[in-house]
Amino acid sequence: MASNVPEKYKTLIKNNKRIDGRKLDELRPVKIEVGVVPSADGSAYIEIGNTKVLVAVHGPKEMFPRHMINEDRAVLNVRYAMLPFSTSERVRPGPSRRSNEISKVTRHALESVIFLEEFPAMGIDLTLDIIQADAGTRATAITAASVALAHAGIPMKGLVAATAIGKINDKLAVDLNGPEDNFGQTDMPIAMISTNKNITLLQMDGDFTKEEFKTSLEMAKKAIDPLFEAQRAALQKYYE
Amino acid sequence: MALLYQNRQYIRNNIAKKREDGRTNEQFRDITIETGIIGRAEGSARVKIGDTEIIAGVKTEIGKPYPDSPSEGVIMVNSEFSALASPDFENGPPREDSIELSRVVDRGIRESKTVDVEKLCIEKGEKVWMVFVDITIVNHDGNLIDAAGIGAITALLTAQLPKLNEDGTVEREEFEGNLPITQIPVPVTSGLINNTIITDMSKDETECSDARFTVTTIENENYCAMQKAGPSELTEEQMLKIADIAQKESKRIRAAIKTAVKKHKA
Numbered sequence: 001m002a003s004n005v006p007e008k009y010k011t012l013i014k015n016n017k018r019i020d021g022r023k024l025d026e027l028r029p030v031k032i033e034v035g036v037v038p039s040a041d042g043s044a045y046i047e048i049g050n051t052k053v054l055v056a057v058h059g060p061k062e063m064f065p066r067h068m069i070n071e072d073r074a075v076l077n078v079r080y081a082m083l084p085f086s087t088s089e090r091v092r093p094g095p096s097r098r099s100n101e102i103s104k105v106t107r108h109a110l111e112s113v114i115f116l117e118e119f120p121a122m123g124i125d126l127t128l129d130i131i132q133a134d135a136g137t138r139a140t141a142i143t144a145a146s147v148a149l150a151h152a153g154i155p156m157k158g159l160v161a162a163t164a165i166g167k168i169n170d171k172l173a174v175d176l177n178g179p180e181d182n183f184g185q186t187d188m189p190i191a192m193i194s195t196n197k198n199i200t201l202l203q204m205d206g207d208f209t210k211e212e213f214k215t216s217l218e219m220a221k222k223a224i225d226p227l228f229e230a231q232r233a234a235l236q237k238y239y240e
Numbered sequence: 241m242a243l244l245y246q247n248r249q250y251i252r253n254n255i256a257k258k259r260e261d262g263r264t265n266e267q268f269r270d271i272t273i274e275t276g277i278i279g280r281a282e283g284s285a286r287v288k289i290g291d292t293e294i295i296a297g298v299k300t301e302i303g304k305p306y307p308d309s310p311s312e313g314v315i316m317v318n319s320e321f322s323a324l325a326s327p328d329f330e331n332g333p334p335r336e337d338s339i340e341l342s343r344v345v346d347r348g349i350r351e352s353k354t355v356d357v358e359k360l361c362i363e364k365g366e367k368v369w370m371v372f373v374d375i376t377i378v379n380h381d382g383n384l385i386d387a388a389g390i391g392a393i394t395a396l397l398t399a400q401l402p403k404l405n406e407d408g409t410v411e412r413e414e415f416e417g418n419l420p421i422t423q424i425p426v427p428v429t430s431g432l433i434n435n436t437i438i439t440d441m442s443k444d445e446t447e448c449s450d451a452r453f454t455v456t457t458i459e460n461e462n463y464c465a466m467q468k469a470g471p472s473e474l475t476e477e478q479m480l481k482i483a484d485i486a487q488k489e490s491k492r493i494r495a496a497i498k499t500a501v502k503k504h505k506a
Contacts, residue, residue, distance in 0.1 A: 210461070
């Protein structure tokens with residue numbers, strides 16, 4: 001949250017409309033495509049607004065490195081990366097503190113739905129490449145990852161989708177875009193399971209009262225439904 | 241050292257009835273906060289939560305501001321899980337867990353605007369103070385994030401800015417003024433063990449836990465940072481409950497931090 005907010009982003013909400021014309025509880029347009037990487041076991045491409053992500057699943061396969069093998073279950077290896085050309089300032093390739101942390105929380109966001117115990121001692125590699133970033137990259141990647149895992153035929157108890165609830169100009173809003181994320185007050189990425197709406201990822205930075213936090217969780221529960229529908233529709237279309 | 245399967249099952253099966261060390265579910269272990277323990281550092285603190293112990297130190301340097309914030313100083317939190325603190329830690333580049341800890345503590349401080357970074361500007365676009373908070377784990381018995389968060393803010397509250405010479409160089413170990421600190425963010429972490437919410441988990445409890453949720457609260461009781469981790473899901477109710485506990489416990493911890501800082505300055 002920079003303190004020097006450009007003039008055009010000082011007002012992020014006008015007449016209950018956001019700078020891109022959306023209502024406060026409206027997601028950006030979603031497009032999901034399945035099977036975009038033929039050599040992978042599962043893959044998906046997703047666009048949410050201007051955020052574009054490619055996801056591939058390789059596995060279940062032999063686990064590398066071998067010392068990381070878990071004899072009871074498969075290990076989910078997640079690698080999240082913002083590609084160098086994905087933002088206005090070039091991103092230095094290779095892992096960063098940020099990407100390491102996001103890989104970890106993304107793994108946790110997905111592990112609880114996958115029947116990892118079906119594949120003892122094996123590994124499932126999940127690669128998330130952000131090819132264009134306009135806020136919500138981890139959420140967008142998680143929504144696509146769940147589709148790619150389903151496409152790879154990996155058994156899961158439900159799909160996981162993610163979005164963000166934020167606070168801009170003192171109002172709660174769904175699925176922040178780039179300027180809203182940069183110049184808003186709060187950002188809370190959240191992932192939920194399709195079957196019970198339990199939460200598998202939640203991070204927050206900014207400022208929330210207790211009431212706002214509660215309302216945000218309720219908003220997320222409602223706002224996330226179109227994402228589950230888009231996931232199902234994309235999978236259905238692929239197999240038709 | 242990983243817990244034996246039997247011990248893990250024992251803790252998990254009994255957690256709803258009793259914790260290993262007899263605490264109630266939401267009860268913290270004793271917290272001790274010491275200040276001014278590293279004379280060479282601009283500010284420092286040692287925090288113990290039960291057998292968990294960390295040291296936080298603040299160092300400052302003069303650097304160039306980021307291009308998108310030319311009149312703001314820089315604050316950075318970093319942590320190291322030294323191999324001396326636990327048989328589970330290995331030497332080498334920082335791993336996922338220490339990176340996560342650094343970033344969670346960092347966000348708590350950054351997002352609450354704890355450090356007034358504009359006051360750290362020396363010459364717009366050219367020279368600003370860069371404030372580094374480095375945290376090292378001395379002994380790992382769980383709940384490292386809370387210990388690190390308490391240590392980081394205590395070290396910042398007691399930190400002084402080095403004297404700046406006329407020629408722009410830094411006079412080490414001579415100081416002029418405190419760091420501009422506006423907030424006291426306090427992280428409180430609870431976990432879920434076999435569907436029971438447990439606050440301030442020991443290392444053994446952490447190993448048995450399914451998920452954890454860190455909520456950082458500022459003085460006006462608002463939340464400034466949150467982080468859910470661990471492979472298991474949490475329900476909405478569980479999250480709200482954990483956020484409530486954080487709000488409550490952070491008050492007491494903040495008071496302890498203030499007392500330690502007051503004693504330091506007296």
